[in-house]
Amino acid sequence: MTEILTPRLILRRWNDDDLVPLSEINGDPEVMRWIGDGSVRDLEETAEDLERWEEEWDEEGFGLFAVELLGSGELIGVVGLSVPEYLPEVLPAVEITWRLGRQYWGQGYASEAAHATLEYALQDRGLDRVVAVNRAGNDESENVIRKLGMVPERDTTHPRYGHLLQIHSIDLTEYEA
Numbered sequence: 194m195t196e197i198l199t200p201r202l203i204l205r206r207w208n209d210d211d212l213v214p215l216s217e218i219n220g221d222p223e224v225m226r227w228i229g230d231g232s233v234r235d236l237e238e239t240a241e242d243l244e245r246w247e248e249e250w251d252e253e254g255f256g257l258f259a260v261e262l263l264g265s266g267e268l269i270g271v272v273g274l275s276v277p278e279y280l281p282e283v284l285p286a287v288e289i290t291w292r293l294g295r296q297y298w299g300q301g302y303a304s305e306a307a308h309a310t311l312e313y314a315l316q317d318r319g320l321d322r323v324v325a326v327n328r329a330g331n332d333e334s335e336n337v338i339r340k341l342g343m344v345p346e347r348d349t350t351h352p353r354y355g356h357l358l359q360i361h362s363i364d365l366t367e368y369e370a
């Protein structure tokens with residue numbers, strides 16, 4: 194069972210108790226504003242996401258982590274790795290993404306989880322390179338990307354929704370520099 198401990202967080206795989214707190218996060222329009230077409234996801238859609246994410250873990254050997262606050266055990270969001278199938282032009286690639294409940298923003302939790310995820314990807318899992326795809330205007334997310342030391346690569350447009358996407362990347366050499 195893959196589990197990562199950081200000073201304040203546990204990154205772990207998903208269980209049934211995560212469904213309700215995750216669907217609350219997915220139901221907040223402010224959280225979902227920059228994700229996909231910006232629509233919220235209900236309980237049923239969130240259950241489908243969880244099932245798919247666990248399948249991806251089994252198939253790829255990496256995936257999206259449930260992020261839990263140490264001590265309280267609250268689920269605060271999602272940080273992890275996925276294959277960006279929605280953007281064929283970057284494939285093959287592994288993308289790092291993040292999404293926290295609004296009450297957990299501004300406390301450094303996203304960056305803490307993202308740093309641990311990047312180390313897991315490049316050092317433990319031995320991936321060559323990790324990309325981050327950010328919708329232009331999502332400054333909070335760009336801030337996390339920047340703090341990870343990811344390098345701007347190019348801009349493109351979302352094949353389905355047409356909005357501007359900024360691609361960043363990092364490889365092991367850049368990570369260790």
Ligand SMILES: CC(C)(COP(=O)(O)OP(=O)(O)OC[C@H]1O[C@@H](n2cnc3c(N)ncnc32)[C@H](O)[C@@H]1OP(=O)(O)O)[C@@H](O)C(=O)NCCC(=O)NCCS
Nearest residue numbers: 224227290291292293298299300301302303304333334337
């Ligand atoms: C993107 C998102 C995860 C960023 O979360 P966040 O909380 O702003 O990010 P961080 O963890 O980097 O924390 C930010 C701030 O917390 C503050 N902070 C407070 N306590 C801290 C601590 N102990 N350690 C570090 N930072 C701390 C810092 O000031 C930091 O800002 P700075 O980098 O300007 O100094 C969040 O806005 C979100 O979930 N958005 C909706 C989903 C989304 O758009 N995801 C991206 C597309 S997939």
